[in-house]
Amino acid sequence: xxxxxxxxxxxxxLREELRRDERVLLMxxxxxxxxxxxxxxxxxxxxxxxxxxxxxxxSENTIVGIGVGAAMAGLRxxxxxxxxxxxxxxxxxxxxxxxxxxxxxxGQARVPLVVRMPQGAGHQLGPTxxxxxxxxxxxxxxxLVAAPATAADAKGLLKTAIRDENPVIFIxxxxxxxxxxxxxxxxxxxxxxxxxRVAREGADVTIVGVSRMAxxxxxxxxxxxxxxxxxxxxIDPRTLxxxxxxxxxxxxxxxxxxxxxxEGWPHGGVAANLAALISxxxxxxxxxxxxxxxxxxxxxxxSKPLEDIAYPHEPQIVSAVLDTLGVAAHSAAPGEASxxxxxxxxxxxxx
Numbered sequence: 001x002x003x004x005x006x007x008x009x010x011x012x013x014l015r016e017e018l019r020r021d022e023r024v025l026l027m028x029x030x031x032x033x034x035x036x037x038x039x040x041x042x043x044x045x046x047x048x049x050x051x052x053x054x055x056x057x058x059s060e061n062t063i064v065g066i067g068v069g070a071a072m073a074g075l076r077x078x079x080x081x082x083x084x085x086x087x088x089x090x091x092x093x094x095x096x097x098x099x100x101x102x103x104x105x106x107g108q109a110r111v112p113l114v115v116r117m118p119q120g121a122g123h124q125l126g127p128t129x130x131x132x133x134x135x136x137x138x139x140x141x142x143x144l145v146a147a148p149a150t151a152a153d154a155k156g157l158l159k160t161a162i163r164d165e166n167p168v169i170f171i172x173x174x175x176x177x178x179x180x181x182x183x184x185x186x187x188x189x190x191x192x193x194x195x196x197r198v199a200r201e202g203a204d205v206t207i208v209g210v211s212r213m214a215x216x217x218x219x220x221x222x223x224x225x226x227x228x229x230x231x232x233x234x235i236d237p238r239t240l241x242x243x244x245x246x247x248x249x250x251x252x253x254x255x256x257x258x259x260x261x262x263e264g265w266p267h268g269g270v271a272a273n274l275a276a277l278i279s280x281x282x283x284x285x286x287x288x289x290x291x292x293x294x295x296x297x298x299x300x301x302x303s304k305p306l307e308d309i310a311y312p313h314e315p316q317i318v319s320a321v322l323d324t325l326g327v328a329a330h331s332a333a334p335g336e337a338s339x340x341x342x343x344x345x346x347x348x349x350x351x
Contacts, residue, residue, distance in 0.1 A: 001182050001183065001184055001185060002182070002183050003180050003181070003182060003183070004019075004098070004149045004151050004180065004181065004183045005151065005177065005178055005179065005180050006150075006154050006172070006176045006177050006178065006180075006296035007038055007040050007177040007178070008140055008151070008179070008183070008300055009151040009152065009154045009155035009183045010040045010155065010158055010172065011032040011039075011040055011041065011042060011043070011044070011152050011281075012039070012155055012183070013154070013155040013156075013158040013159045013162075013348060014026065014041065014044060014078065014158070014194060014284075015043075015044060015047070016159065016324070017078075017158075017162045017264070018044065018047075018048050018052060018185045019187075020187060021076060021163075022053070022077045023051070023074065023076045024076045024077075024078065024162060025051070025052045025070070025073075025077055025078070026044065026052065026053045026054065026077075026078050026079075026080065026313070027042055027054045027056050027063055027066065027067060027074060027077055027078070027079050027080070027179060028041075028054075028055075028056060028058075028063065028079055028080030029055070029056055029058055029063075029080075029081075029082055031044075031045075031053060031054075031055060031080050032045040032050065032053050032054065032055040033045060034053065036080060037082045037118075037124075038118055038172075038174065039177075040065075040080070040116075040172075040175050040177075041053065041080065042259075042271065043210050045154075051147075054159070054182075059091055060081055060086045060087065060089040061089050061092065062086060063081070063088045063090070063114075063116060064079055064081075064090040064094060064098070065078055065080040065093045065097070066088075066089075067093075067098075067113050067115070068093055068097045068098050068101070068111055068113060068167075069302040070113075070133060071098075071110070071111045071112050071113040071167075072109050072110070072111060074316040076087065076112050076113075076114075076163075077113055077114070078113075078114045078116060078162060079113065079114065079115045079116065079240075080116045080117075080118070081115060081117045081164070082118075082132075083117065083118055083119065083125075083129050084117040084118065084119035084131055084132075084133050084171065084245045085129055085131050085133075086195045087117055087133065088320055090115075094137075094140075094167075094169040095140050097111075097158065097342065098111050098113055098142075098143070098167040098226070099140050099141065099142030099143045099167060100116075100142050102142065102166070102336075103142060103346055104108070105326070110165050110166070111166070111168070112162075112164060112165050112166065113167045113168070113333075114158070114161045114162055114167075114168045114170050115167070115168070115169055115170065116158075116170045116172065116203060117169070117171055117172065117206075117351065118171075118172045118173065118174045118177070119131055119132050119172070119173060119174065119211075120132055120173040120174050120175055120211070120212060121175070121186075121263065121295070121300050121307055122175050122307065122308075122309065122311070123174055124160070124174070124302055124303075124304055124307060125300075126162055126300065126301075126302040127299030127300045127301070130182065130300035130307075131198070131264075132211065132262070132263040132264035132265075132295065132301075133264070134147055134171060134172075134210060134211065134240055134262070134264060134270050135243075135265075135268060135270050135273070136267045137169040137171075137240075138240045138241055138270060138273065139346075142166070142243055143166075143167055143169050143241060144166050144167070144168045144169065144172070144193060144239065144241050144242070145168075145169045145239060145241040146158075146161060146163065146168060146169070146170050146193065146239045146240075147171040147211040147236065147237075147238070147239070147240060148171075148172070148211075148238060149173075149176065149212060149213075149214035149215050149236050150181050150189075150214075150215075151179065151180065151181035151182075151183050151185045151196075151297070152181055152184060152191070153191050153197065153236075154172065154176075154182075154221060155183050155189070155191075156189055156190050156191030157170070157186070157191045157193070157238065157239070158170060159190050159191075160190045160192065160193055161193075161331070163190075164193070165257065167252055170194045170320055171211060173212040175212055176212055176215070178288075179215075181208070181262065182329055191244055192237065193238075193239045194239055194242035194243065194244050194307070195238065195239075195244050195247075196235050196237045196247040196248065197214075197235070197236040197238055197240055198233065198234070198235055198251070199214060199217075199218050199234040199235065200218055200221050200232065200233060200268055201225075201233055201235060202221065202231040202232040202233035202234070202255065203231045203254065203255060203291060204219040204229065204230050204231045204232060204255055204257070204325065205231075205233070205255050205257040205258070205259060205324060206232075206233050206235060206248070206252050206254075206255045206257065206258045206259070207220065207221060207232050207233065207235070207252040207259050207261065207317065207323050208234075208235045208236075208237065208248060208258065208259070208260045208261065208271075208274060208320065209234060209235070209236060209261075209262075210236075210237060210260075210262040210264075210270050210271070211242070211260045212263060213240050213262055213263055213312060214230045214235075214259040215233065216261065216312060216313065216314060216317065217232075217234045217261050218234050219314050220232070220314040220317035220318050220321070221234050223231075223314055223318055224318055224321055224322075228247075228318075228327065230321060230324065230325065230327070231233050231256070232321060233251050233255055235247060235248055235251055237259060238245075240270060240286050241301065245277055245281070248274070248278065249278065249282050249285075251280055252278055252282045252285050253282060253285045254307075255290050256276055256285055256286060256288075257276075257286070257287060257324050257325065258282075258286070258290045258291070258324075259263075259290075259291045259292075259293060259317065259320045259324060260274050260278075260291070260292050260293070260319050261291065261292075261293045261294075261312055261317055261320075262293075262294050262310045263293075263294070263295050263312065264294060264295055265294065265295055265297055266292065266295070266297055267297065268292040269292075269294055269295055271292040271293070272292065274290075275290040275292055278290050288324045288325075288326075289324070289343035291320045291321075291323065293312050293316050293320050293340060294312070294340070295299065295310060295311045296310040296313065296340055297338065298310060309340065310340070311340065312340050316340045
């Protein structure tokens with residue numbers, strides 16, 4: 001076991017897989033000489049050379065398209081897009097090609113491709129560089145979608161993604177890159193897709209946190225325990241396709257209440273999908289409606305104070321939990337005037 005930053009865990013996964021399998025290669029903008037926009041690929045060019053760590057032109061559609069072709073030809077490419085919004089430029093390759101080729105070729109061709117992308121708010125990058133797009137990729141059959149929240153899962157899930165025969169959308173949160181955590185040693189320490197992590201056990205309410213929100217939910221659960229005597233169980237799905245719904249349903253059967261937290265927009269989001277599944281399949285276990293906490297239904301502001309109130313923090317999660325429990329907060333929660341959306345605020349129009 002080693003203490004690694006999230007970015008170091010990803011770097012370790014890439015290094016180990018490049019050493020293990022000569023078919024693995026990396027492609028992306030500035031991933032070689034510069035070591036990646038977030039330094040995830042730092043040092044890999046020096047060890048593996050330009051043939052396997054390839055700097056590319058600024059053309060996301062081309063980068064992903066080459067990755068699709070390389071994967072079909074027998075390689076195992078890992079494509080890095082500088083931020084997740086640039087995937088919009090490559091949607092034709094991701095959705096129409098990577099996701100569907102196995103089906104369209106009647107199983108005769110595979111696309112073992114990994115597309116790595118950072119996402120998320122908090123860095124004053126404005127509305128075009130602060131997206132959380134899990135829901136867009138979750139919608140597409142043929143794609144696997146991973147969103148690790150810890151350094152250990154970042155390494156284990158990335159190694160699993162590289163070895164998988166299907167195209168994987170691998171989403172990393174920019175705010176987690178510097179966060180340290182215990183990471184198991186060993187080349188074969190994998191994290192299975194479709195198996196959620198119970199980050200904290202509890203009895204009163206289930207909180208499901210997606211990507212960075214799993215970490216935020218853990219902090220909120222600690223506040224709930226310390227200040228309100230509420231025992232919250234926190235679940236990190238880890239992967240959204242495949243989804244470990246069984247673990248979530250088992251938790252809801254125990255706690256009888258559920259709050260789902262995501263950083264993305266509320267309409268058609270990951271939380272909306274999970275809320276529907278839980279309401280359909282655990283209706284008899286629920287003592288209150290499933291609550292959702294999401295980002296504000298607005299383009300992400302550049303202004304730091306406005307950005308801070310446009311995505312969920314601990315106070316909004318605490319407030320939603322207390323509401324679903326029918327418990328009034330002792331005092332007004334910090335950030336109460338935020339633009340963050342909970343169920344009662346979600347409407348058809350933009351804020």
